[in-house]
Amino acid sequence: MSGEHDASQSGGVPEPATLYVVATPIGNLADITLRALSVLKGVSVIAAEDTRTTARLLDRHGIHTRMVSLHEHNESHRADAIVQRLAQGESVALVSDAGTPVLSDPGAILVERVRSAGFRVIPIPGASALIAALSVAGLAGTAFQFAGFLPDRPTARRKFIASLADLACILVFYEAPHRVVACVRDLARELGGERDIVIARELTKLFESVHRCRLEEAAAWLEEDTDRQRGEFVLLISGVAPQSGRDEEHAARADKVLRVLLAELPLAQSVKMACAITGLRRGDLYARALELAGQRSVTSPSD
DSSP: OTTOOOGGGOOSSOOTTEEEEEOBOSSOTTOOOHHHHHHHHHSSEEEESOHHHHHHHHHHTTOOOOEEEOOTTTHHHHHHHHHHHHHTTOEEEEEOSSBSTTSSSSOHHHHHHHHHTTOEEEEEOOOOHHHHHHHHHOOSOSOEEEEEEOOSSHHHHHHHHHHTTTOOSEEEEEEOTTTHHHHHHHHHHHHOTTSEEEEEESTTSTTOEEEEEEHHHHHHHHHHOGGGGOSOEEEEEOOOOOOOHHHHHHHHHHHHHHHHHHTTSOHHHHHHHHHHHHOOOHHHHHHHHHHHHHHHHHHSOOO
8 A cells, every 4th residue: 555664664764755754852952863863864855844943953963964944834835845856756854843743833734745645654753842741740641632832812712721621631732931821821710720730841951840730820820930931831731620529519619609799790790700719610600600690580579
C-alpha cells in the first residue's frame, strides 16, 4: 500500500521521497535525539517555521542543510512545492520553532498533501511541552483533552471553556504571557474555582517553574510577581470531580446564597456574587438562579 513503511527499520539516514516530521527542543538545545540530528543533517532540505530559530539549533550541532520557511501564512503554497521535491526523489524534514510540529504549530496541511500524493511521512519523536507538563503535574488520571491555544476574544474564550466544563479528564491548554492572567480568570469563572490548576512555565529553560494551586487562586498568584507572567505556558486543569455526596451539600449552599441575593439584587448581579462566594461555575449558578427566580414569581402574592 502506498505510504507504508517498516518504522523499526528506519534508521537515521533519510530515505528518498520521504517527509520527516522532526521534534526539536522546547528550550534546552541538548534535548534532541541522535536520530533527529542524523535526519536533519541528511535530508535534502528542512522546512522550518522560522529559519532564524532553527538556524541556532543547526549551528549548535554543526548542521548546514539548506532551509526553506513554512509557516501559517505560506504553508499552502509551500506544501505544493515540497510535494514536487518529493516527486523528484528528495527528502524533506519538517520542524517547528520548538517541540513536535503540527501540535498548535503549522504542518497539518503539508502532512495531508504529502500523504494524499502517496509519499511517506515518518515521525521523529522527541520533545513536547504537552507531555513534559503532564509528566510533572501530578494530576490524577491518564486521560486528557488537549485544546491548544484558547481564543483571543474573551467572549469566544469563555464559551469554549464552558463547552469543556463537564469533562472528567485533565484539560490542557497552551497560553501566551500577555493573555495568561485573563485566561486563568476565565477558567475559574467557567469551570469553578475549586479545581486544581498546574501552571507550567518555561519548561526546560533557565527560569522553568511548575506551580499547583486552586483555580480561584491562580490569577492572584500570577499577579504577585510579574516575572511569573513571562515566558510560554502550559496550563493543566483537573477534570470535573465525580458525583458524590458533597454535590448535594454544594447545591444546598448555593441555593441558600442565591435566595438571599435574589431577594435584594438583580439576577445577573446575584449570580456574579454567588460565583465569588461559592467558587461554583457561573453557568450552573445562572441556571439555578433562573429556576429560583421563577419559583419566587409563581409563589409571590399578586398586588
